[in-house]
Amino acid sequence: MKTFNVPVIYRSPLITAIKNVRKQQDRMKKDFTPTALDFGPLKILLARHFGFCYGVENAIEIAFKTVEENPDKRIFLLSEMIHNPHVNNDLLSKGVQFIMDTSGKQLVPWEQLTAEDIVIIPAFGTTLEIEAQLASLGIVPLQYNTTCPFVERVWNKAEQIGKQSYTVIVHGKPGHEETRATFSHSRSNTPTVVVKDMEEARLLATFITGERPAAEFYDLFKGQYSTGFDVVKDLQRVGVVNQTTMLATETQAIADYIKHVIMDRYALTSENAGERFADTRDTLCYATNDNQSAVTGLLQEQADLAIVVGGYNSSNTSHLVELCEEKLPTYFISSEEKLISGSQVQHWDFHHKQELLSNPFLPEKEQVTIMLTSGASCPDAMVEAVIRKLLSFYNLEDKMEEIAKTFGA
Known part of the structure; x- marks a missing residue:
């Protein structure tokens, strides 16, 4: 896979060495067991896969260049x-301006832009409408395009099945930049509707079966369907794609559920199900799959708590938190600065969109074991900083170099 020129401030010699050793030992990526860093009173179980993905490194290289x-x-x-405040702040400090916030609210009016300006498309991609807006200003829309190729793969799959007269169901967060972009590209080819979770998928199914009056669809899915969507006609042949950072198991469950609803509705078998349900296979990116599988492997071990590092508005990171929360106390932090002391931590409750202060934080015992991972937009340097901060609570900072040497760092 291509390598990228990522600024040194985001790199970690220790994390790079650990990842290289694990890669040499497991080139086929079949082993999802964590890397154990044993410092005596503190033991850290580091996920097999975490941190910057291909799309993020590509975006960072293009933007900084x-x-x-x-x-x-x-x-x-x-x-x-990307959804990492530190990377975005680094770009802002270099004079880059944001035209919109993550919800699409305009921060810089279009009329203030000129044909001489440079506009970078973020890793999430953008809508066809915004591309047209840029073109109308004399700006070549895709000249500085950092759209992740795995996002573009979803667009291509949606276009492919759309041309075969399937309606596209997008599993994604309706307000997320990537889902807005995918929705825009898909609806240019075929009727499209967004479902954010299994609950909405079940609701949509009641319109496929006819259990619920068609007229109710337009209020229940307001803002989530393409113009001219015909709820009776357009749900007879469907396929499911997704926002690339969604929870893999949920996307698969939604696709399986919709498929069985369609099969029951039209008396189909597994052999002829393709007549009305498109085989889209998995449209998650490799990093989302790897990182979620690595957390599943991590959770096979015993630990006292988990720490997940990443931007609070990062979808892929929140899903890692979701997985960890099912098994043990989990703290979602944006940086090592949130680790205030051995007893206090500030962390994000993404369910209620608020930052909490927890005290006590680290249990008092002979050896504390912590599971550690990070989202796909989190620099490795930040993960190393978290490890160093944790070590400082035990006066073990000098042990970092010893561990690093065992991995050749």
Whole structure:
């Protein structure tokens, strides 16, 4: 796989060495057991896969290179390039401006842009409508395009099945930049509707079966269906794609559920189900799959708590938190600064969108075991910083170098 020139401030010699050792031992990525870092009173179980993915590294390289090569031009990002506040703040500090916030609210009016300006498309991609808006201003929309290729793969799959007269069901968060982009691209080819979870998938199924009056669809799914959507006609042949960072098991469950509803509704068998249900296979990105599988492997071990590092508005990170929460106390932090002391931690409750202060934090016992992972937009340097901060609570900072040497760092 291609390697990228990522700024040194985001790298960690220790984490790089650990990942390289694990890669050499497991080139086929079949082993999802964690890496154990035993410091005596503190033991850290580091997930097999975590941190920057292909799409994020690609976006970072393009964005920083663009800034470096165009010192005399105004440079804009459509919105946050990735969902990591530290990376976005680094770009802001270099003079980059955001045109919109993550919800699509305009921060810089379109009329303030000129054909001389540079506009970078973020890793999530953008809508066809925004591409047209940029073109109308004389800006080449995709000249500085950091859209993740795995997001584009979803668009291609939606287009492919759309041309075969299937309606596209997108499993995603309706307000998320990537889902808005996928919805835009899909609806240009075929009727499209977004479902955010299994509950909405079950609700949609009541319109497939005819259990619920068709007229109710338009209120229940307001803002989540394409213009001219005919709830009776357009749900007779469907296929499911997803926002690439959703929980893999939920996407699969939704696809399986909708498929069986369709099969029952039209008396189909597994042999002829394709007549009305498109085989989209999995449209999650490899990193989302790997990171979620790594957490599943992590959770096979015994530990006192889990720490997940990443941006609070990061979808893929919140799903890692979700998985960990099922088994043990889990703290979602944006950086090592949230680890206030051995007894206090500030962490994000993504269910209620609020930051909490927990005290006590680390249990008092002979050896504390912590599971540690991070989202796909979290720099490895930040994971190392979290490890160092945890060690400081036990006066074990000097042990970091000893562990690093065992991995050749």
